[in-house]
Amino acid sequence: MASSLNKLLASLSTSDLILLEPHLEPVNLGLRKHLEKPNRRIDAVYFPESGFASVVAIQRNEQVEVGLIGREGMTGLPIVLGNHRSPHATYIQAAGKGKCIRSAELRKAMRTSQSLRDFLLKWVQAFGVQTTHTAIANAQSKVDIRLARWLLMAHDRIGDDTLPLTHEFLSLMLAVRRPGVTDALNSLRKQGLISYERGQITIKDRKGMERFAGESYGTPEAEYRRLIG
DSSP states (O other), X not given: OOOOSSHHHHHSXXXXXXXXXXXXXXXXXXXXXXXXXXXXXXXXXXXXXXXXXXEEEEETTEEEEEEEESTTOOSOHHHHTTOSOOSSEEEEEEOEEEEEEEHHHHHHHHHHOHHHHHHHHHHHHHHHHHHHHHHXXXXXXXXXXXXXXXXXXXXXXXXXXXXXXXXXXXXXXXXXXXXXXXXXXXXXXXXXXXXXXXXXXXXXXXXXXXXXXXXXXXXXXXXXXXXXX
16 A cells, blocks of 8 residues: 555554555535435545545534544544444545545454554544534634634645635534624734635635634644644
């Protein structure tokens, strides 16, 4: 198998990758494709290579994004933790490609290799840090700072300065009404950090965006580097 574009797969030891390789299948990750549905058995685990998925908490009719998963990670955290389902939904928000493996095959491989299980648990920890910092940002930061943080995270995963994002989508992801998204976009645009037109946002000043986001961005990313590399 050639070096994977998914950073988790690329970071596996040769022996652990050999365990997974026969069971990894290429997959197109189309927009809004559901990778996990709330309280439904998880039959397959995905390793995105491009695009990204949103993990969304659902309460009654409300939906709030709690995490992003792109080429740095994988879905199926309940499988790694020895379970089979989650109350959250996970679906594609920026289309791409990746690899998938049946949950039963991943469980079998983790039973065979303690090193594989330990490595994937590091990803679980890194993702947990991301979700807690999303909670902190949602509770304490202004909407324009939250938007800057989110755009930085999306930029990390897409690897392109132009992001295909609509006001409706950002409203859902940030758990604010569309006028709040518009105000936040205008704030970033006036500072020269982004430009935007219908359906897409372009990052103009990455370093400036990081300065503006401040402490809301960086800790989960540093934890990922410490754990995964």
